[in-house]
Amino acid sequence: MPEHKLEADSIIYNIANRQLLTDIYLSCETGEIVGLLGRNGSGKSTLLRIIFGTQPTANKHIRVNGTAYQAPYKHRNLVAYLPQHSFLPDNLRLHKIIELYFQEPDKRKAIQEHERTKPHLNKFPDELSKGELRYFELLLLLQKDVKFLLLDEPFSGIEPIYTDRILELLEEHLSTKGFIITDHNYSTVVRISDRVVLLTDGACRSINNPEELVEYGYVPASAFS
């Protein structure tokens, strides 16, 4: 039995007189990686922000273990969100950012003494490579005592070696957290996800076979030939 279950239900979102999200149901359990795919502009980032609670919309039901939350991000221990673009203050060195994020010595230590963070503690975020920065951001979010992480393009622009390092990090935390991941590196998303969902025409459709991604026009037929 999963310990916790996040459900996003009946989400409707209109933008510029068009319904972007028409009727969404998306769920994630702790111990699970759910891959969210969809074409550019299909509404994946919007959906993650709605689930997190920072994107207002007229109609939504976000539940954790059956309890409804209007703004999940305001509640401790529920959900964290990795946005597409870096969310770190660019005028603070990494060691300062860690101190700002965490009071608990054990959490600070876990990040400060991490072998891939240690060499960069005196740097500013813009002095890190894209892969190093994404890795550090994930380390920060993973130390939060949340049940679910929403990751918007964690692999974008990341070399394969960092993709695998990020995956190792997620696996370390899978026993206590669930992940919803969206990224255009679809082969990685398909490889690492327990379930894949395609956001198309405003709704989430379960993908049971990667070739369905061709049928929905998300990947070219040549991808599987």
Ligand SMILES: Nc1ncnc2c1ncn2[C@@H]1O[C@H](COP(=O)(O)OP(=O)(O)OP(=O)(O)O)[C@@H](O)[C@H]1O
């Ligand atoms: N502030 C805004 N004003 C107007 N339109 C917006 C705004 N933010 C997003 N949109 C539109 O909403 C749609 C969905 O955007 P969103 O970023 O959620 O898509 P996405 O699936 O995450 O795209 P991508 O894969 O390119 O990151 C797009 O058509 C986008 O142009």
